[in-house]
Amino acid sequence: MSKxxxxxxxxxxxISKVLHKQxxxxxTNAKLSxxxxxxxxxxxxxxxxxxxxxxxxxxxxxxxAMLGSDENKxxxxxxxNSLIRDIDHCIAQLSE
Numbered sequence: 001m002s003k004x005x006x007x008x009x010x011x012x013x014x015i016s017k018v019l020h021k022q023x024x025x026x027x028t029n030a031k032l033s034x035x036x037x038x039x040x041x042x043x044x045x046x047x048x049x050x051x052x053x054x055x056x057x058x059x060x061x062x063x064x065a066m067l068g069s070d071e072n073k074x075x076x077x078x079x080x081n082s083l084i085r086d087i088d089h090c091i092a093q094l095s096e
Contacts, residue, residue: 065076 065073
C-alpha cells in the first residue's frame with residue numbers, strides 16, 4: 001500500500017510542478033505580448049517619422065535647387081515639368 005501512496009504523492013508533486021510551470025509560462029507569454037505590442041507601436045511611430053522626414057528632405061532639395069543649388073537642379077526641373085504636364089492635362093479636361 002505504501003508503494004501506491006508514494007506513486008500518488010510523486011504524481012501529485014509532478015502535476016503541481018507542471019501546473020506551476022504552466023502558470024509561469026502564461027505570465028511570461030502575457031509580458032512578451034505586451035512588449036510586442038509596445039514595439040509594434042514604436043515601429044509605426046518610427047515609420048511615420050521617417051515618412052515625415054523624407055517629405056521634408058524632398059522639400060528642402062527642391063527649395064535648394066530653386067535657390068541655385070546645382071546638386072538638385074535636374075530633379076527640380078523634372079518635377080516642375082511633371083507639374084506643368086499635370087496642369088496642362090487639367091486645363092485640357094476643363095476645356096472639354
